Amino acid sequence: MNAIPTFSRYLSLCLFLLASPALAGVWRFAVIGNTRGDGPNTTTNQWVNTPVLAAMATAISNDCPELVLVAGDLIYGDPASSNSTNMAVQYALWTNAMAPVYKAGIPVYPVRGNHDSYGDDALGAAFLTAFTNTPRNGPTGEVGLTYSFTHKNAFFAALDQYCTAHTVNQAWLTNQLALNTKTHLFTFGHEPAVQVMCSSCLAENRTARNAFINSLTDAGSLLYFCGHDHFYDHAIVTAPNGRTFRQLVVGSGGAPAMGWSGVYGADFGESDMAVNVRHIGYTNGYSLVTVSNFTVTVEWKGSTDLTTWQTLDTAQYILPNPAVHRINDYDGDSKSDLVLYDESIGNWTVLFSSQYFESGAQPIMGGIGRRAAPGDYDGDGKTDIAVMSKTGTWWMLLSGSAYLPVSTNFGVICTGTATNASPVPADYDGDGITDLAYYEKASGTWGILYSDSGQAVTAPWGGPGFIPAPADFDGDDKADPCLYQESTGKWYILLSSSGYLEVSAIWGGSGYQAVPADYDNDGRADPCVCNRTTGEWQVLLSGSSYANSAYFTWGNAAYRPLSGDYDGDGLADPMVYADSISDWSVMLSGDEYKGSSLPFGGTNWAAVKSLWREDLVFVAFGDSITYGDGSSTDSPATGYPKLLETKLKQNYDGYFSSINQGRDGEDTWQGVERFSRMLDATNPNLVLLMEGTNDHGDDVPFDEIEENLSMMIQLAQARGIRVIIATIPPVIANEYRDRSAQMERIVAFNPRIYQIAKNFNIPVAPVFEAITAVPGWESSLMNQPSANHPNDAGYRIVRDAFYTPISAGLYAGQY
Numbered sequence: 001m002n003a004i005p006t007f008s009r010y011l012s013l014c015l016f017l018l019a020s021p022a023l024a025g026v027w028r029f030a031v032i033g034n035t036r037g038d039g040p041n042t043t044t045n046q047w048v049n050t051p052v053l054a055a056m057a058t059a060i061s062n063d064c065p066e067l068v069l070v071a072g073d074l075i076y077g078d079p080a081s082s083n084s085t086n087m088a089v090q091y092a093l094w095t096n097a098m099a100p101v102y103k104a105g106i107p108v109y110p111v112r113g114n115h116d117s118y119g120d121d122a123l124g125a126a127f128l129t130a131f132t133n134t135p136r137n138g139p140t141g142e143v144g145l146t147y148s149f150t151h152k153n154a155f156f157a158a159l160d161q162y163c164t165a166h167t168v169n170q171a172w173l174t175n176q177l178a179l180n181t182k183t184h185l186f187t188f189g190h191e192p193a194v195q196v197m198c199s200s201c202l203a204e205n206r207t208a209r210n211a212f213i214n215s216l217t218d219a220g221s222l223l224y225f226c227g228h229d230h231f232y233d234h235a236i237v238t239a240p241n242g243r244t245f246r247q248l249v250v251g252s253g254g255a256p257a258m259g260w261s262g263v264y265g266a267d268f269g270e271s272d273m274a275v276n277v278r279h280i281g282y283t284n285g286y287s288l289v290t291v292s293n294f295t296v297t298v299e300w301k302g303s304t305d306l307t308t309w310q311t312l313d314t315a316q317y318i319l320p321n322p323a324v325h326r327i328n329d330y331d332g333d334s335k336s337d338l339v340l341y342d343e344s345i346g347n348w349t350v351l352f353s354s355q356y357f358e359s360g361a362q363p364i365m366g367g368i369g370r371r372a373a374p375g376d377y378d379g380d381g382k383t384d385i386a387v388m389s390k391t392g393t394w395w396m397l398l399s400g401s402a403y404l405p406v407s408t409n410f411g412v413i414c415t416g417t418a419t420n421a422s423p424v425p426a427d428y429d430g431d432g433i434t435d436l437a438y439y440e441k442a443s444g445t446w447g448i449l450y451s452d453s454g455q456a457v458t459a460p461w462g463g464p465g466f467i468p469a470p471a472d473f474d475g476d477d478k479a480d481p482c483l484y485q486e487s488t489g490k491w492y493i494l495l496s497s498s499g500y501l502e503v504s505a506i507w508g509g510s511g512y513q514a515v516p517a518d519y520d521n522d523g524r525a526d527p528c529v530c531n532r533t534t535g536e537w538q539v540l541l542s543g544s545s546y547a548n549s550a551y552f553t554w555g556n557a558a559y560r561p562l563s564g565d566y567d568g569d570g571l572a573d574p575m576v577y578a579d580s581i582s583d584w585s586v587m588l589s590g591d592e593y594k595g596s597s598l599p600f601g602g603t604n605w606a607a608v609k610s611l612w613r614e615d616l617v618f619v620a621f622g623d624s625i626t627y628g629d630g631s632s633t634d635s636p637a638t639g640y641p642k643l644l645e646t647k648l649k650q651n652y653d654g655y656f657s658s659i660n661q662g663r664d665g666e667d668t669w670q671g672v673e674r675f676s677r678m679l680d681a682t683n684p685n686l687v688l689l690m691e692g693t694n695d696h697g698d699d700v701p702f703d704e705i706e707e708n709l710s711m712m713i714q715l716a717q718a719r720g721i722r723v724i725i726a727t728i729p730p731v732i733a734n735e736y737r738d739r740s741a742q743m744e745r746i747v748a749f750n751p752r753i754y755q756i757a758k759n760f761n762i763p764v765a766p767v768f769e770a771i772t773a774v775p776g777w778e779s780s781l782m783n784q785p786s787a788n789h790p791n792d793a794g795y796r797i798v799r800d801a802f803y804t805p806i807s808a809g810l811y812a813g814q815y
Contacts, residue, residue: 027152030060031188031287033071033227035094035253036115040076047076047090049254052284053097055306056253061100063288067151068106069158071227071250072113072190079118087119091130107133109158112145113190113227114200117162124160134158139172148176153379153432154291155182159189166191166204168212177219181380181400183319183432184296186289187216188225194237194274196249197229197260199267206268210240217243222317223289223298227251230258231281232300234313235274246315247274248298252285278313285312293430294319294477321477323376323427323434325518327564327572328608329353330361330399332382336564336573338584338598340605341372343617343655348385349605353566357598365397365405368657369683371615372608373423375434377451384434388423390685394436410436410449410456421447424612426470426479428496429453439468439612441813446481461494464812468612469514471525473542474498484514491527507540513653514611517563517572519550519589530554530561530576532653537561537574554587554595560653562609567591577607579649606655614654616806616815618686619661619678620644621671621712623694625729625798627662630782630789636660640790640798641688647803652810659684667694668708675712679719685815687716688802690726690767693788696745706752713760722814723760724805727753727768729790729798732778737787763805770801 035053037045045051060068075090101108112120112127120126128134128144138146138160145160146169157176159168168189177185191201193213202209216224217239224237225248233249259281264274278300285302300313322329328336335353337360342348346366351357366372366387373388380400388394392410397403421438424446428435431452438447444463449456462468466483469491473480476497483492489509494500508514508529515537516525522543530537535555541548552574555561559576566573571589578585584607585597601607620626620641628639636642641658648656659682663670671691679687689712695705709725716723727750731739750768757764771777771794781794790798809815 026290026292028063028065028288028290029067029069030063030065031069031071031225031250031289032056032253034073034230034251034255036073036076036255038256048093048097050093050097052254052306053094056284056286057098057100059309060286061104061106065106065288068101068108069188069225070108070110071188071225072111073115073227073255074110075116077115077118087126088129091126109134109156111158111189112160112162114162139169142169146172150182153182154184154186155180157187159187161189161191161202166200166202167208170208170211170215174215177215180219183294184291185219185221186223187221190226191228192226192249193224193247194235194270195265195268196233197258201228203265203268203270213237213239213245214241217241217245221245223248225250225287230255231260231279232285233279234277234315235264236277237274248287250287252283252302254284257282280312293432294321321427321430321432322381323379323432324472324477324479326383328374328383330383333568335568336566338600339608340601341366341608342604343368343370343606344604344657346370351600363397365395368617369685371423373425374608375425377434379433388438392421410447422612422615424468424470428479430476430478441466467514469516471516473525475523482516484508486510486512507538513561515561515563519572521570533557535559555585557650560607562607577601579603579605614652614810616648616686617657617659617684618688619659619682619684620688621661621678622689622691623662623666624664625662625693625789626690627660627664629664630786630791631795632792638792638795640795640802643795643799644802647799648806665694666691667698667700668692668705672708672711675715679716679721684721687721687723688726689713689723692728692749693731696728696749697742702749702752705749706756709756713762717760724763724765724802725753725757726765726801729767730772731788732782734784734787736785739787765802765805767798767801770797
């Protein structure tokens with residue numbers, strides 16, 4: 001197999017570029033702090049530095065944030081006595097200076113600083129009177145002072161540190177963090193966690209401080225905003241648990257300027273706990289935070305003339321998008337779970353990785369013709385069970401809504417028919433929610449319903465022979481539309497980060513199926529293929545700029561590959577599943593790729609995966625030949641429909657189910673009588689019609705046989721069900737039976753089968769021709785006592801006669 005590791009760029013697919021919506025998940029908030037004046041000993045701006053605050057308020061309102069955080073020391077306070085009247089006057093000055101923000105309808109969320117507590121009572125009455133909008137969900141004794149709230153995809157915790165000096169209410173915070181389901185976590189208080197200038201900070205109670213910053217970083221918080229020191233300081237702090245976060249001191253709101261020695265934790269021996277990124281003194285300013293789905297960018301905007309505001313420092317972090325990077329994670333523990341779906345009855349079985357793959361859930365969702373379409377449709381970081389019908393109806397059990405079933409339609413509306421569409425859900429817009437999406441192989445049509453904007457788009461890209469394999473190939477936390485052509489081994493990818501420019505590479509080929517995933521933990525999916533016969537895997541590693549590749553063997557013809565991170569280390573682990581022996585086998589990257597296996601599943605259970613899979617439920621309709629008479633078991637177990645199902649499973653990745661509707665002694669008129677009821681009961685994708693042997697044994701007129709066969713085809717097509725019709729199998733004359741007259745009629749009638757097929761534009765399975773083409777077929781392929789049934793070898797010929805047109809239909813996307 002040849003590989004071209006260098007991607008070559010082609011013309012962009014304009015329809016995807018034009019149809020892709022602008023990010024609806026972008027929003028901003030601002031942070032200010034230490035806006036107080038210099039006290040009663042000064043002649044101007046005693047309580048609030050109103051010129052600086054008013055200028056910042058104007059600049060902030062022009063930035064159009066959706067909320068403003070205030071990290072304490074809003075006012076100077078009244079340290080001499082408890083004088084609520086004086087406090088109210090000071091807060092009124094502050095509110096008036098913030099008029100541009102309030103007039104813009106931007107909510108303000110403050111916490112107290114030490115100066116705000118001066119002159120107030122123990123319960124913060126003056127502060128609470130001035131700010132009636134603060135949420136009243138805090139702990140007893142701190143209600144309205146300590147609080148939390150959510151906004152879009154973020155959780156905020158406002159932490160008072162003066163009800164108990166230099167301490168946060170850890171018990172309340174721990175509970176709040178445990179309940180958080182939002183993507184981003186922002187906390188703010190007045191005092192730095194690690195001393196910068198003033199020794200009066202959270203480090204005065206280091207045991208409590210350590211518990212505080214450990215809890216923040218354990219919960220995934222990467223930013224802590226504070227004030228207290230009268231400057232801007234940006235540091236990376238390492239918590240005792242070894243995790244890091246950014247401490248942003250935004251005390252540059254107008255309080256008297258102060259200098260700094262440049263040593264963190266100087267009074268506590270903690271100089272190695274923080275590393276400075278940027279320190280800016282003697283300049284007024286505020287932080288502007290932009291949240292764009294999973295990316296957070298913090299700018300500190302400063303000014304020396306209160307007119308021109310410039311970005312003087314930036315910080316950014318990007319969280320992994322679970323809707324893109326987590327595959328089959330139904331319990332939200334960042335590890336893939338084992339999942340099976342029995343489409344014949346709609347049963348799912350999930351073994352949770354968090355339960356050591358020993359227990360899980362067994363919901364019912366789906367049924368025949370409803371294809372598995374898992375994804376995180378509510379953005380809670382857990383994969384939701386979902387199915388899509390061939391008519392474009394989606395059903396979901398949303399984990400974030402107590403698994404209440406919901407349904408919607410997407411497919412038929414956009415294409416006029418979704419009979420041949422299969423689900424390809426993924427997070428194409430990068431908002432953390434899986435988008436409904438489908439692909440019609442026959443026409444090469446993609447349909448995507450963007451969750452962030454509600455915009456539905458369709459675009460032609462692909463066609464027969466192209467298999468969709470969407471994944472995040474460029475590392476921008478958005479799924480990129482991708483097509484894999486097995487016959488040539490060629491990959492075509494539309495990179496979302498490059499305006500959906502098309503790139504291509506050759507990696508794979510005939511017999512190799514696509515299994516893209518991030519095998520080198522660089523945040524980008526790697527082109528990967530697995531040979532369905534030998535179990536050979538070949539991975540083209542993006543982390544080496546596609547210069548390196550990995551080759552190994554895992555599995556064989558009985559197994560089918562699927563990707564997932566089963567040990568939670570960020571690397572995709574090669575996994576294979578064999579339904580015939582109920583075995584899952586995985587090479588865990590976190591265990592030096594040692595192999596392990598788990599018995600789980602069965603012949604009707606298909607492994608649920610995020611990648612494309614074929615899906616075909618077919619009815620084999622006919623007489624005792626369809627039933628399997630004359631085979632070694634004289635039953636459907638060794639009849640051609642079951643043999644055909646097995647061969648399809650061996651050669652394709654997907655769900656294949658045969659429904660044997662053979663009836664002993666039935667003629668075509670009897671077939672017509674039960675055909676409609678059968679279709680309604682089974683709802684197949686395809687009917688394999690092979691009937692007429694008994695008609696010719698009973699001398700039924702040719703026109704009547706043709707009419708009956710045509711009527712059954714009409715009934716199927718009226719329901720949107722495709723049909724393959726077979727030529728009537730041969731019979732023999734031997735010592736047991738003389739069927740020579742019946743054989744003459746079959747030979748004379750079979751040309752009509754081709755005319756029927758032409759009339760209805762359906763394929764023919766040349767069963768008669770395939771059997772009689774084998775030398776000595778009368779003795780080697782036929783059951784001798786009955787003289788009108790194949791034996792086991794003959795049924796394999798019947799199987800192959802149907803397999804060829806079915807394979808062509810799968811390639812063309814007809815089923």
